[in-house]
Amino acid sequence: MIQNGINTLADSYITHPVAQPEDKMQFSEEAVAELEEIISHYPERKAACLPALWIAQREYGGHLTPAAIREVATRLGTSQTEVEGVATFYTMYNLRPRGRHHLEVCTCLTCAVMGAYDVVHALEHALDISIGETTADGEFTLSEAECLNYCGNATVVQVGDHYFPDISPSNCLNLVEELRKSEKYTPALLADSLVKIQTPGASLKGGGSFKAEEI
Amino acid sequence: MAILNLLFEHRDVEGIGNIDVWEANGGYEGVRKAAALEPQVIVDEIKTSGLRGRGGAGFPTWIKWNGLPKNYDAPHYVLCNADEGEPGTFKDRELILKIPHLLIEGMILAGFATYSKVGYVYIRGEYVEPAWQLRKAIDQAYAKGYLGKNILGTGRDFDIYIHMGAGSYECGEESALMSSLMGERGNPRLKFPHAPLPTVAGVWQAPTLINNVETYCAAAWIIKHSGEEYAKYGTEKSKGTKIMSVSGHVARTGNYEIEMGTPLMELLNMAGGVKDGVLKAVIPGGSSVQIMRPEQCEKINLDYESCGANGTLLGSGGFMVFNDKTDIVQLMRRTSQFYMHESCGKCTPCREGTRWLFKILDRIASGNGQKGDVELLLDVCSQIDGRSYCGLGDAAAWPIVGAIKAFRSEFDYWIEHKRSPIGNTFVPPVVEAVNPVLALTSV
């Protein structure tokens, strides 16, 4: 969504009914254990707000609903408004459902100069959507991203927990085809990666789209 | 002066991310050495080296390391700023991805030197692959006893935790990073003299050391070798090496570790020179610094002083090269879009000013510029620069002021002719004018 010429960082909520206090907590047992482990890294429970939101994003299927935010606030013992403020501040939290693959094309300085907008337009054409939209089959969401800091390999596209470097209008269609077949790099796996990375010992098991031997 | 791989010495060794290979290549020698040293000796070694912060500001590192209380009475924290977000910079990415153990060594040393028991690496959320490498490296270091309780029998403890960001350039600002680490919105916090220095009351109001990835890596090198050795390289005031991330219209992009004081043009030549055209401009230190014309580039050496003397900054080392097909006005439009997007919205000048700057540049670059717009841009920049809560406002204003200074004629051309002096090399998407009303309408 574009607003005032800005891709809104945190799109407004859509269609969710406001969470009710009696909404059930949905974190699985393992998720609670992961959260408690991460909380133990900090002197305050509240400090685990960012990781807790990542866990919530995974547990709630790739995006944060008001119920997810309420659950995080409850588990951390902090205010719901504050957690919503955090969730809407950072761009990587999804406040609405995304496609199975979220293509984030870096269009910042170097990439822009090296033809990132051509890639965007090629993808728009190939997927038949505009930037910010999701395909009808729910496979792809296309977004612009600010600098992903892989400028040496412009244009870079982030999909879930993986960077695809050196994307050009000519090879971006291959990327789309490859992703169609891939089970990896989904928003939930991105969240999973980010949670596991913060969990000591996780390199032995892997997480997200990564197996232990790939790390 | 040329390429000088100190930190990158073992970058290309097969499997160097693995602790066994790392140890075989002299890894953790510095930590073993430091285990026998008094904390003050480590600080003094850093002082001797003349190392300055590699995050962009170039503040002498030893002063920070020396500033924390010298006892274990209360918790201290060592933070590593790996929220690399400055457009054009990708050095930390490679350091963490390829040689994560160097960073771990640096942080352990900082922990010893500052009487800290806990370190956090704040990595931007997008850096999943580098972060996995660091996770593995930390896990290995724990297994070998370099981290955890009673490291190498010294009686000293040190834990490193990874804290992943979630998408915010602002969190690379040290006080905003602390807010984010504490689970808050990434807003900057009050700084000296309005509040105590981080070394007195930083994260959780405890004494805190915060440095960039490259700084910790350099510190690890310095302790392993010596401060004197490090100080042999570089210029009088800018010691050692700097990793420059070269991108844009050059033949061989990538990270180049160069000796401080290397002429700018030499780096350009190392990278294979300009691609698809002739040199038009260079941004030497990331998007926040002033753009340089070719004739200015000739005079610049890549160190803090020479860059400063020529009206730009070495910054974080994001070295962007542009050929003559680059439209500077479009480039600035995209730069201002970045800062508008990344402003945290806390203070008035940055929140409103970055958006206004974008709107003016957007109208110029879409053929709707008016006479006087350049003066307006300069005036708005002067209203932001130095007036904002943190440095992001300054960083949004400097490149625009710099571009107008260096390429004023292109702005005038756009305003007068309603088209690019170059021909359209990059076409930005059409900005949606309507403001989609937020969800509150349903109420």
Next chain:
Amino acid sequence: MSDRSLTQTEVSLNPLSSERVNITIDGISLSVPKGENVIEAALNAGIDIPYFCYHPRLSKGDAANCRMCLVEVASTAPDGSVRKMPKPQTACTLPAAEGMIIDTNTEKINKDRKGVLEFLLINHPLDCPVCDRGGECPLQNNTLYYGASASRFTEEKRHYPKAYPLSAQVVLDRERCIQCARCTRFTDDISGDAQLGLLKRGSDVEVGTFAHTSFNSKFSGNVIELCPVGALTSRTYRFKSRPWDLMTQKSICSKCSNGCNIKLDYRMDEVLRVNARLNEDVNEEWTCDRGKFGHDYISSPDRLKSPLMRKDGKFVEVSWHQAYSLLADKLRAAGTNCGAIAGGRTTNESVYLLQKLFREILGSNNLDCRLDSNPLPASDPLFKKSLQTGMGNKIADLEKMKTIMVIGSDLQDEQPILFLRVRKAWRFKGAKVVYVSDHLTTDSTAVSDFASVNLIYQPGSEITVLKDLENALARVLSANTADSEPPAQLNTQPSEATGLSNNDIHLAASLLAKGEITIIAGKSVSQHSQYVELYQSLTNLLASTNSEGNLNIPVHECNSLGTMDMGMLPGSGPGFTKCAGGMGTAEMLQASADGNLQVLWVMGADPVQNFHNNELAVRGIENCPFLVVSELTLTETAKRADLVLPAVSIAEQEGTFTSCEGRVQKLFKAFEPVGSSKPDWLIVAELSAILGAKNLYFTFNDVLQSISKEVPGYEKINPGTIGDQGIFRTVPAAG
């Protein structure tokens, strides 16, 4: 829910150093406490520095975002050389240091101010003509004095839907918001419900509640006054008036016993809004929502405008002359067989004259003011002892305590301003709080949110809980093991009875053992059937920590304490002097029900609704041979009366209230009484004259002077001393 106590550096209220430093502002040399914010030093010296986000009562950690208070700063080195800081600094967060030289009025600063205002007005709609804040708007004022005359912003402003209802009381206009974060800091720092927060980022930042839920804070009205623009406005006052058309009068809130100083803003004899009036020792500058939005009764269309007499089962309007004649006849006929019940919301003057009429002219001692169930008879020495004092501490002194124990009270609801003080003590002054109650509330903010220990016991076990606590405290004090593990056996009964763990009791005792403690007890203590035992336990706790006297059992209505002081109790005359006994409320109602009480006068009370024994109240009121009620509206009791006398509200009379801490404060008259209604004291005075009183009272001042002479404890209170912030009455020795 905001559960973090602030550390020193984040607070603007940090105790200032006693060390003084010399600074220069605009060439004026000042000596100020080291570390004082420069903006405060300047404002104290009469130098204007414009600001929006700065507020002295909110933490400074989140301030400095409007950038309006930028000043140029230079420092003087010990060798005398002056070094100027390259960037302008925000005066609202800059601590004063020796040799600091500040310039607030340079060309550069004036340009910066113009710049900030230009930025703020980029998105701020210029709908001042229809904005409630117009005329009293800091943004308007600062633009007038410091802004440029024209904007250079030509693009379209930001648009949001107007008037989003945050709650039943507060409306948010996000277009007008300048993101100063005062309101969000208020809910974090002061009220503690943390319901307002900043959402999104960059130029999209907006104030909001979680997922658009209702802003149901008990203190939400304050954000309307805090907002430096018209972004937060009152739903009741919205579009009612322009500020410059309003008249303002000082008053005292009538909604609870805390005695908040308020301002009544009225026009054409109608109260349109209530704002807080600064009183550092009482409410500072806050109100609760009951006080801010609950005064609509003053201008209610239901107000009584003339005396009503029951004729053939229906009320007919009569003249005061007719009303007085009838009442005087009935009272003369009744002799001593009459009584009066006065509520806790009439003025001291009214009650004083009422008890004087009954005791001195009619010779009746049937007087009472209590509608709650009372564990003690008014003649009991303990009743006098514990209620005469009401509160052992002054409200302002609560924040000086190290440990505050709140027992049996939903404090945020019962005593909202005491709640804010307790929270301030915890958040800004580092006090620890122990909360003892038989339940947790679902309110958005409560003492339990920030208490170090919550002792939530099984209902009915309060005696045991306090005994356990006493034992634990004794053990901690004797063993000097404040921080050690609790001993295995310290409960008098197994914990199943109370539901509390050994650990919690021990922790609470350890906190109490640190001394400088105070206890605030609520309704469930003061109305407890075993009040005596509870009172004894609480005094024991205080005695063993050398904190005798720090027991606070605040009363509940705005003049409950004053009414008792004035002698509206059976057997207790003005100033709790001993006098002949009589019937209390329950006895009077019983006598009335049995037809044994000829005349019952109910003044400013509604026993049918509020007496704890409703069945008795209805019987007593309905069977009363002659019931006279003086009231503002036809309450359930008034509907059953034989004669109704129209009284006036706080806005239409002068008078005094005695707050729960014993502070006597004055009501100022805003406008003339509605219809032919009269202040209660005047009604009593005129009737007394008809019945042959020797002393005649014509003005409020006459009555107050008489109180000053005749009521022990009120000697120092007279029209000349009371002022607009009130003074304390002294507590006479229990007798």
